Amino acid sequence: MRSIVPPLSLVVLLAACGGERDETAGRAGASSDPSSSSGPPTINSEPWGVTPEGDSVNLYTLRNANGMTVRVSDLGGIVTEVLVPDRDGDLVDVVLGHDSLDAYLDGSAYFGALVGRYANRIARGRFELDGTTYELATNDGENHLHGGVRGFDRVLWDAFTVQSGPIPGSPFDVPGAGRASLILSYVSEDGEEGYPGRLDAEVTITLTNGNELKFDFEASTDVPTVVNLTHHGYWNLAGHASGSILEHELELRASRYTPVDAGLITTGELRHVEGTPFDFRTPTRIGDRIDADDEQLRFGGGYDHNFVLDDWTGDGALRLAARLRDPAGGLALEVLTTEPGLQLYSGNFLGDSAVGKGGAVYGYRTGLCLETQHFPDSPNHPGFPSTVLRPGEKYESETVYRIRTE
Ligand code: GLA
Numbered sequence: 001m002r003s004i005v006p007p008l009s010l011v012v013l014l015a016a017c018g019g020e021r022d023e024t025a026g027r028a029g030a031s032s033d034p035s036s037s038s039g040p041p042t043i044n045s046e047p048w049g050v051t052p053e054g055d056s057v058n059l060y061t062l063r064n065a066n067g068m069t070v071r072v073s074d075l076g077g078i079v080t081e082v083l084v085p086d087r088d089g090d091l092v093d094v095v096l097g098h099d100s101l102d103a104y105l106d107g108s109a110y111f112g113a114l115v116g117r118y119a120n121r122i123a124r125g126r127f128e129l130d131g132t133t134y135e136l137a138t139n140d141g142e143n144h145l146h147g148g149v150r151g152f153d154r155v156l157w158d159a160f161t162v163q164s165g166p167i168p169g170s171p172f173d174v175p176g177a178g179r180a181s182l183i184l185s186y187v188s189e190d191g192e193e194g195y196p197g198r199l200d201a202e203v204t205i206t207l208t209n210g211n212e213l214k215f216d217f218e219a220s221t222d223v224p225t226v227v228n229l230t231h232h233g234y235w236n237l238a239g240h241a242s243g244s245i246l247e248h249e250l251e252l253r254a255s256r257y258t259p260v261d262a263g264l265i266t267t268g269e270l271r272h273v274e275g276t277p278f279d280f281r282t283p284t285r286i287g288d289r290i291d292a293d294d295e296q297l298r299f300g301g302g303y304d305h306n307f308v309l310d311d312w313t314g315d316g317a318l319r320l321a322a323r324l325r326d327p328a329g330g331l332a333l334e335v336l337t338t339e340p341g342l343q344l345y346s347g348n349f350l351g352d353s354a355v356g357k358g359g360a361v362y363g364y365r366t367g368l369c370l371e372t373q374h375f376p377d378s379p380n381h382p383g384f385p386s387t388v389l390r391p392g393e394k395y396e397s398e399t400v401y402r403i404r405t406e
Contacts, residue, residue: 034175039172040165040177041065041208042062043063043180043181044060048101058073058159060071060074062182068083069084070082070207074382076157077152077184078097078153082094085405093239094240095240096112096367098357107216111356113231114153114229114231115147115153116227117151118387119373119374120306120371121144123137124142124144125143125194128379128380129225135194136194139191143265144193148193152201157184157186159185161181161282163181165179165325182204197222197225199276211402215231220389220391224391227395228387230371230373233370234369235324235364237285237331237332238326239329243363244364245286247287248324248368249285249325249326250280250286250323250324254307254310254342257271258270258375264300268306277294297390302348304345305343307342314385319336320339321339322370323372331403331404332406333404334403336402339399341374341375342371347367374387
């Protein structure tokens with residue numbers, strides 16, 4: 001286990017907040033009263049289990065002034081629960097997951113996990129970089145999916161907690177001020193799952209009083225490599241055990257998407273969504289067209305496609321990518337990202353065998369993933385935004401999931 005220091009951004013935030021009351025930083029869970037209903041968000045930890053290798057795993061609880069509660073493990077950075085107050089103030093758990101560590105280790109759905117080194121598929125697990133061909137682990141037929149056999153979703157990350165915020169009642173105590181973060185770091189050794197270079201990865205998972213769950217990804221390498229990190233949460237704004245997501249309404253800021261072949265590998269084409277079931281430029285019920293007679297939907301068994309976000313320029317600015325609403329229950333989710341792409345996955349591979357939290361049975365299409373990312377298989381498509389990371393460069397990516405009540 002390594003110990004790390006909080007990144008500069010957090011230190012700056014502390015200063016910007018003008019005098020923090022309960023700034024604490026420590027390995028496992030420093031904290032103030034978790035049931036407190038005002039003040040900055042808090043973070044606590046508890047033991048969660050032991051891996052087959054004998055390593056102890058912790059579960060961290062982040063809670064904000066509105067009662068929003070997020071639980072995250074240092075195993076795979078798995079977000080096991082996102083509890084948000086609905087219109088009536090009742091807490092609803094809006095992400096799919098399991099009850100136990102063992103169930104996550106046995107599963108293959110990537111529920112709530114961090115995904116890396118490369119989110120999504122790399123064709124035949126192979127790519128060329130600077131004249132060398134690299135062979136990656138294949139775990140999806142002949143293809144490489146979500147980092148390989150033992151991706152970032154299955155490794156134990158070093159964890160560090162930070163909480164900061166203004167003194168309640170002070171002039172700086174404005175809505176949204178303050179945050180609690182779990183900082184996870186992992187060193188992926190040269191050759192892990194076939195990837196070149198030692199990759200130092202760090203993911204900061206933050207809860208704010210603005211009901212935002214933020215992911216800040218950073219990485220550096222010692223030889224040229226490729227990187228594409230994401231969070232693989234399955235959302236169901238009516239509650240994780242409420243059934244199908246087909247009634248949810250989705251808006252995507254994307255005029256194009258990347259079509260796939262029958263093996264779900266991107267063809268390289270950027271296809272316009274106009275006149276297709278992939279046009280979510282105005283809010284549309286997911287179920288409206290999911291079973292339309294369309295080859296791409298047949299290949300995916302529904303939506304399992306990367307969308308090309310319209311406003312991306314590569315400047316590192318956060319922009320709105322998606323809005324998801326559950327019209328009946330009144331919860332909405334906004335996704336903001338610095339990434340050029342977003343995978344819409346409608347849970348088409350979920351079957352009745354996926355037993356979830358509290359014994360819930362997660363059938364077909366009962367959770368929806370909005371995975372921010374660079375495009376799938378970019379290492380094999382020079383025309384796509386590059387996923388190459390070279391020594392001396394810093395990989396940086398940020399995504400915010402913001403929950404609203406309507
Ligand atoms: C993704 C992929 C899907 C599927 C899920 C995991 O998001 O796009 O095809 O592999 O992960 O079940």
